[in-house]
Amino acid sequence: MYVIIAGAGKVGWNLARELLDKGHEVTLIENDRDRFATVEQELEHNAQYGDASELWVLERAGISRADMVIAVTGDDEDNVLICQVAKEKYLCERTIARVNNPRNKQWFELLGVRPVVSATDLILRLIEHEVPDYGLVHLLDLPEQHLEIIEMLLPQDSKAAGVRVGDLEMPDGSLLISILREGRGFVPGPETVLEPGDEILAVLDPTVEEDLTTYFGAGGVSANGA
Amino acid sequence: MFILIVGIGRVGSSVARTMLDEGHTVSCLDEDPESHARLEIGLEESWEDKGGRYTVGTGLEIEALEEAGIDGADAFVAATDGDNTNLVIAQIAQRRFNVPIVIARILDPYRAEWYESQGVHTICPTRVAIEMLTSEVREAAAKAGAGGTPDG
Numbered sequence: 001m002y003v004i005i006a007g008a009g010k011v012g013w014n015l016a017r018e019l020l021d022k023g024h025e026v027t028l029i030e031n032d033r034d035r036f037a038t039v040e041q042e043l044e045h046n047a048q049y050g051d052a053s054e055l056w057v058l059e060r061a062g063i064s065r066a067d068m069v070i071a072v073t074g075d076d077e078d079n080v081l082i083c084q085v086a087k088e089k090y091l092c093e094r095t096i097a098r099v100n101n102p103r104n105k106q107w108f109e110l111l112g113v114r115p116v117v118s119a120t121d122l123i124l125r126l127i128e129h130e131v132p133d134y135g136l137v138h139l140l141d142l143p144e145q146h147l148e149i150i151e152m153l154l155p156q157d158s159k160a161a162g163v164r165v166g167d168l169e170m171p172d173g174s175l176l177i178s179i180l181r182e183g184r185g186f187v188p189g190p191e192t193v194l195e196p197g198d199e200i201l202a203v204l205d206p207t208v209e210e211d212l213t214t215y216f217g218a219g220g221v222s223a224n225g226a
Numbered sequence: 227m228f229i230l231i232v233g234i235g236r237v238g239s240s241v242a243r244t245m246l247d248e249g250h251t252v253s254c255l256d257e258d259p260e261s262h263a264r265l266e267i268g269l270e271e272s273w274e275d276k277g278g279r280y281t282v283g284t285g286l287e288i289e290a291l292e293e294a295g296i297d298g299a300d301a302f303v304a305a306t307d308g309d310n311t312n313l314v315i316a317q318i319a320q321r322r323f324n325v326p327i328v329i330a331r332i333l334d335p336y337r338a339e340w341y342e343s344q345g346v347h348t349i350c351p352t353r354v355a356i357e358m359l360t361s362e363v364r365e366a367a368a369k370a371g372a373g374g375t376p377d378g
Contacts, residue, residue, distance in 0.1 A: 053309070053337070055334075075310070077311045077313075085337075088344065089340055111317055
């Protein structure tokens with residue numbers, strides 16, 4: 001596979017190394033003279049000097065035959081533009097862009113650039129997973145398809161505790177797919193009764209996420225009687 | 227007409243003053259508060275007293291764009307000093323806020339040409355400079371009597 005990487009920061013440089021190790025062909029493009037000189041000592045002809053958002057620089061790097069373009073500069077506007085041009089002008093189907101400021105993620109989506117990688121989001125996702133009290137954990141997001149799979153811990157005083165699955169009135173556009181209880185996961189039947197402390201997995205339309213958390217959330221009679 | 231200009235450097239500030247003089251409503255957005263002073267070059271009164279609007283922020287922040295009035299804008303001018311920034315915010319204005327007239331200042335002629343073909347209206351000062359210089363040099367060469375070909 002031939003991969004063009006824009007931006008020889010820590011991420012770009014290490015990606016180039018790993019991909020070369022795996023036997024791929026790589027061109028790493030760096031705009032800063034000093035940084036380029038450093039990287040070139042190790043990567044030699046696999047490094048090129050230039051601004052990867054300039055068309056001739058991409059063409060010199062052979063973008064027309066690239067299987068993948070990865071934009072990991074420290075500048076979100078550069079990353080989104082490089083991927084947009086790679087995709088729309090040079091018809092490179094696979095691009096990966098780094099988002100430095102998570103607030104800019106929406107603009108990558110607006111310009112049709114995906115997937116995007118955001119270090120902040122990755123760490124936030126880990127925090128959500130590590131701290132279950134946070135409520136709801138996203139296990140899978142399919143924004144294009146308007147679907148997501150979430151995991152939610154039923155609190156002690158969950159409104160849904162003690163309710164038969166068959167009697168649940170979940171928001172339209174959501175479906176209970178399984179329950180994790182005492183370390184065991186199972187697909188519930190209509191007779192299954194929800195218990196506080198259950199972790200439920202549900203598939204849903206992201207727009208009903210709040211309704212779902214309200215429905216399963218606190219506000220019922222606490223099982224502890226508290 | 228309501229014109230929103232992002233990037234108040236030499237170009238943006240001059241366009242803003244001229245448009246305000248010509249009776250349009252002009253709102254300016256720039257991340258550097260110091261840029262406000264540029265708007266008042268040659269003015270007797272303050273930019274605001276003349277009826278101009280000014281917001282501090284970038285063209286990538288929704289709050290800043292909305293505060294600057296993008297929802298009611300008839301025209302959007304992207305005139306920051308970064309080509310990529312201008313191309314991104316011009317597309318935001320077009321696609322997200324449906325501003326009817328969007329113009330981006332792009333220094334790189336190749337990018338300007340390609341995005342123009344993709345429906346982003348671009349103005350390329352570099353292209354203008356190239357054309358003017360070429361024609362000046364050509365004219366001077368003609369006056370000096372030197373031919374354009376080796377045997378001419």
